[in-house]
Amino acid sequence: xxxxVPNDVQEEHAFVVEAGEAGKRLDKFLSDRLADLGVSRxxxxxWIRQERVRVAGALCLQGKTKVLNGQKVVxxxxxxxxxxxxxxxxxxxxxxxxxxxxxxxxxxxxxHPGTGCESGTLVHHLAALYPELARFDGERPGVVHRLxxxxxxxxxxxxxxxxxxxxxxxxxxxxxxxxxxTLVHGRxxxxxxxxxxxxxxxxxxxxxxxxxRGGKEALTRFKRVWTSPDGRVSLLRVRILTGxxxxxxxxxxxxxxxxxxxxxxxxxxxxxxxxxxxxxARLAKHHMLHAWRLAFPHPRSGRMVCCEQAMPKxxxxxxxxxxxxxxxxxxxxxxxxxxxxxxxELSDRGVLTWSADQEVRALYAPGGDGADLLARRFxxxxxxxxxxxxxxxxxxxxxxxxxxxxxxxxxIHPLVRHRLEAFWTQTGNFRLxxxxxxxxxxxxxxxxxxxxxxVGVHCSRRVRRARLQxxxxxxxSMLSGLESWQWTPRAKLSRCxxxxxxxxxxxxxxxRAEMLMELLRRRRLRQIRSLWQDxxxxxxxxxxxxx
Ligand SMILES: CC(C)(COP(=O)(O)OP(=O)(O)OC[C@H]1O[C@@H](n2cnc3c(N)ncnc32)[C@H](O)[C@@H]1O)[C@@H](O)C(=O)NCCC(=O)NCCS
Ligand SMILES: Nc1ncnc2c1ncn2[C@@H]1O[C@H](COP(=O)(O)OP(=O)(O)OP(=O)(O)O)[C@@H](O)[C@H]1O
Numbered sequence: 223x224x225x226x227v228p229n230d231v232q233e234e235h236a237f238v239v240e241a242g243e244a245g246k247r248l249d250k251f252l253s254d255r256l257a258d259l260g261v262s263r264x265x266x267x268x269w270i271r272q273e274r275v276r277v278a279g280a281l282c283l284q285g286k287t288k289v290l291n292g293q294k295v296v297x298x299x300x301x302x303x304x305x306x307x308x309x310x311x312x313x314x315x316x317x318x319x320x321x322x323x324x325x326x327x328x329x330x331x332x333x334h335p336g337t338g339c340e341s342g343t344l345v346h347h348l349a350a351l352y353p354e355l356a357r358f359d360g361e362r363p364g365v366v367h368r369l370x371x372x373x374x375x376x377x378x379x380x381x382x383x384x385x386x387x388x389x390x391x392x393x394x395x396x397x398x399x400x401x402x403x404t405l406v407h408g409r410x411x412x413x414x415x416x417x418x419x420x421x422x423x424x425x426x427x428x429x430x431x432x433x434x435r436g437g438k439e440a441l442t443r444f445k446r447v448w449t450s451p452d453g454r455v456s457l458l459r460v461r462i463l464t465g466x467x468x469x470x471x472x473x474x475x476x477x478x479x480x481x482x483x484x485x486x487x488x489x490x491x492x493x494x495x496x497x498x499x500x501x502x503a504r505l506a507k508h509h510m511l512h513a514w515r516l517a518f519p520h521p522r523s524g525r526m527v528c529c530e531q532a533m534p535k536x537x538x539x540x541x542x543x544x545x546x547x548x549x550x551x552x553x554x555x556x557x558x559x560x561x562x563x564x565x566x567e568l569s570d571r572g573v574l575t576w577s578a579d580q581e582v583r584a585l586y587a588p589g590g591d592g593a594d595l596l597a598r599r600f601x602x603x604x605x606x607x608x609x610x611x612x613x614x615x616x617x618x619x620x621x622x623x624x625x626x627x628x629x630x631x632x633x634i635h636p637l638v639r640h641r642l643e644a645f646w647t648q649t650g651n652f653r654l655x656x657x658x659x660x661x662x663x664x665x666x667x668x669x670x671x672x673x674x675x676x677v678g679v680h681c682s683r684r685v686r687r688a689r690l691q692x693x694x695x696x697x698x699s700m701l702s703g704l705e706s707w708q709w710t711p712r713a714k715l716s717r718c719x720x721x722x723x724x725x726x727x728x729x730x731x732x733x734r735a736e737m738l739m740e741l742l743r744r745r746r747l748r749q750i751r752s753l754w755q756d757x758x759x760x761x762x763x764x765x766x767x768x769x
Contacts, residue, residue, distance in 0.1 A: 235297040239289045248277065249285030252297060265383065274298045305361050306335070311347035316529050317765035321385040321522050322378060323352060323364075324765065326531045329374040329508050334362045344377070354381050366390050367398075370468070374534050375402070375513025380521065388521035399517040402460040402470060403533050403760055405510035405540060406479040407491040409449045409456050416442040416473040420466045429486060430468045432476045440466045442473040448757060450544035451674075454495075455482060457541060457757070470511060482540065484509035502543040505536045512537060514760060526768040532761045545753045548574075548649040549746050552672065554662040555679035556711050557704050558686035558696075560724040560731060564679055565658045567735035574652040576645045578659040581638050586611035595633045627707050635665045642672070654742055663709055663717055675745065677738065678718035680711065681725045 237255050239246075246254075249270060253263040267285045269275060275282050278293045289295060317324040325344070327333065332343045345363055349355045355363040364380040366389040380386035392398050419437030423429035441463040448457040456479070462469050471487045474480060480488020482495065483506030496503040517528040532538075555561050562577065569575045585592025588609035596604050596611055600619070606612040620627040642657055649655045656677075662668060668676060690696040708714075715721055720741060722734050754761075 233299050235299060237295045237297075239291055239293045239295065241291050243289065244291035245288050247285060248275065248282060248287045248289055248295070251289050251295065269297065269299060300359070305359065306345055306349045306355070306363055307341070308350035308353070308356070309341060309346040310350045311342065313344070313347045313351055315351070316376065316531060316763065317527060317767075319520075321381055322389070322520070322527070323348070323381060324376055324378050324516065324527070324529050326763070327369055327374060327377045327513075329372050329512075329534065332371045333368055333377065334365055336361075345379075348379060352381055355379075358383070358386070367393055367400075367465070369513055370511075372508035373402075373511045373513065374537075375511075376400075376516040376529050376531050377513070378516065378518060385521035389518065392519055392521075396463070397519055399515070400461070400513060401515040402462075403512045403514045403537070404458050404460055404470060404474070405482040405506075405537060406456050406458060406474050407454065407482055407488060407495065408479045409453045410444065410446055410458065410474075410477060410479045413445045414443070414477070416440075416444075416477060418473065418476060420469060420472055430466070430472050432472060438464070438466055440464045440469050440473065442470060444474075447760075448541070448545075448753070450541075451547050452544075454498075455540075455544040457760075471509060481509040481511055482506045499543070502540060505540045505543070507536075510537050510540065520767070527765070528768060529765040530759075530763060532763045538761060541757065542750075542753070546750065548646070548652050549654045549742060550646060550672065550674045551654065551656040551742060552662050552667070552676040553656055553658040553679065554660060554676065554714060554718070556683075556686060556708065556714070557660065557701060558690040559679045559681050560689075561658045561660065561679050563728065563731055564722060564724070564735055564738075565656060567732050568656055568739070571735065571739060573739065574649055574655040576642065576655070576657040578638050578642075578657070578661070581641045582634060585634065585637055586613065591637055592634055595637070596630070599629070599633060621703055631661070631665070635661070639665070639667065642667070653746065654739070661708065663714055664707075668717060675719045675742065676717065677720045677722060678715045679722050679724050680715055681723065683711075685725050 235256070237251075239251065243251055243254075249263055249266050252266045252275070256266070270283060270285050273281055273283065274297055276296045277287065277289060312328070314326040314328070315323060316326050325348070327344055332339045334343050334345045335341070345355070345361075345365065349363065358364055364386055366378055366380055366386060369375060369377050378389060380389050418432040418440060420430050420440040421433035421437035423431035424433075425431075442460060443463070444458045444460045446456050446458050449455070458474075460470050468487070471481055471484055475484070475487035480491050483492065485492050492503075492506075495506070512531070512533050514533060515528075515530050517526050519525070520527050533541075553561050553565060562579070565575050565577060582592065584590060586596075587593065590610070593605060593609065593611045596616065604612060604616055604619070606615075616630070620630055638659075642659075645657065646655070657673070659665070659667060662676065667673070687698065687701055690701055720738060722731075722738055724731055724734070
């Protein structure tokens with residue numbers, strides 16, 4: 223009878239059983255002899271069943287058959303070459319040994335070939351560096367887990383079959399600790415878990431979605447590590463306990479915090495980001511997701527291999543860019559202390575400035591919103607001939623009716639605050655912006671949301687009184703009347719981070735303005751340094767094998 227020889231036979235391996243091997247099972251004998259090639263026992267059993275093995279000239283279909291001393295065992299194995307043609311290309315190896323290699327995949331690189339991507343993938347480049355990968359068949363040589371094309375970070379690849387099996391087992395048993403870093407729009411809770419099944423989006427062929435029925439179980443945990451001062455962007459550490467397609471992207475978008483750069487799951491947030499921070503948005507060409515930490519038991523020794531990979535440059539530059547915003551300084555103090563004088567010294571030195579009193583003047587001008595509101599409340603007699611607010615008349619009313627000043631403030635302060643908010647959004651590339659507001663604390667603007675720092679100007683009442691008398695002709699009763707509507711000097715100054723004394727002349731005030739600018743600059747640098755320190759751990763790479 224003629225034996226059927228598989229027609230794809232490519233390689234013949236012939237061995238003679240030695241005395242020490244006699245009595246071994248055939249499959250065990252072959253797997254020991256082929257160990258260097260990284261061929262698994264299950265692959266050998268398959269070959270035996272496929273009639274590829276002859277013992278002493280006879281076809282043998284039983285792996286359990288015992289081999290005898292001196293017998294010739296011939297295996298007609300299919301080619302052990304993989305379908306991947308090695309290509310020289312960039313690969314950043316983070317860790318490697320004879321069994322396993324860990325690489326830092328760049329965003330935009332596909333891991334293995336698939337439809338529409340036949341060459342130039344990471345495994346093509348790896349095959350050029352590690353010829354042993356050619357022993358795997360198929361198009362995913364050594365690949366034991368995956369990273370999406372646009373996700374960057376750590377990827378483990380097995381270099382032989384037994385390592386592949388061991389690593390696949392470790393992943394299945396969740397012995398692998400894999401953590402991602404991601405930048406999302408908005409400010410999620412300090413930490414959270416998303417437990418919603420995922421399936422194909424019924425409305426789109428390319429999207430996944432949280433689906434009410436028929437989805438696959440999906441569990442994502444995150445911790446927020448940093449949020450930009452304007453609350454627009456946060457950096458998260460994320461672990462996924464299941465590995466569904468686009469899991470992190472879909473789950474975070476579902477919570478309302480899509481990934482920065484993710485036009486598929488966060489098109490609106492991305493468009494808004496592009497509008498408000500066009501230069502920064504250019505850094506987010508793809509979604510900001512980076513597999514930064516990977517720890518797995520070594521497939522041979524079982525010792526943990528721990529790798530950490532710094533976040534990519536574009537992601538770090540985005541964090542820094544979003545972390546750096548104009549320093550918002552509030553300036554306040556008692557009437558006549560010299561707020562406007564200090565503001566003009568700062569403005570002369572290139573600082574961007576804003577003044578509540580000037581905004582009130584604009585609001586009170588003919589046709590202004592303030593004039594309109596006050597006229598509706600008090601009638602046209604509060605307006606002068608041009609249609610603007612008659613400030614003398616208004617002040618006289620405020621002084622004559624106790625409590626009326628509060629009513630005026632309640633009408634006017636929201637308008638002023640609105641203009642202050644608009645001012646913060648128009649600070650362009652300025653590092654420092656100072657907003658003068660006599661009633662900053664009284665109006666409730668002291669919250670950290672409005673200002674990074676509040677500066678108080680102080681000078682003795684005697685000096686204030688004299689200056690106001692000389693410059694504005696204010697009487698003692700005028701001054702004390704306005705003061706009675708304000709907090710005391712002590713209450714104001716105790717809430718300020720910096721105090722600028724102003725009892726001396728203008729020359730001295732100019733020097734103090736320069737000193738203040740220097741102190742504010744140092745404070746800005748300290749804040750940037752502390753951001754660097756807080757996020758230091760995500761900017762360094764290391765690979766260690768635990769003892
Ligand atoms: C009282 C008004 C008519 C006086 O106008 P005028 O042009 O003469 O002075 P100006 O607006 O430049 O204010 C001068 C100083 O007065 C003091 N002052 C002004 N308004 C108030 C007030 N409501 N309570 C206490 N002090 C005040 C501040 O120290 C201010 O710097 C005017 O300030 C006003 O309408 N104030 C109510 C709105 C307000 O609270 N403005 C303060 C800034 S938000
Ligand atoms: N160091 C100084 N030396 C001399 N004059 C000064 C000095 N500082 C301020 N002045 C003058 O004192 C007056 C009051 O100062 P300024 O208008 O700056 O005070 P303010 O705090 O803005 O007061 P208000 O709250 O009433 O608007 C102005 O005429 C100003 O030119």
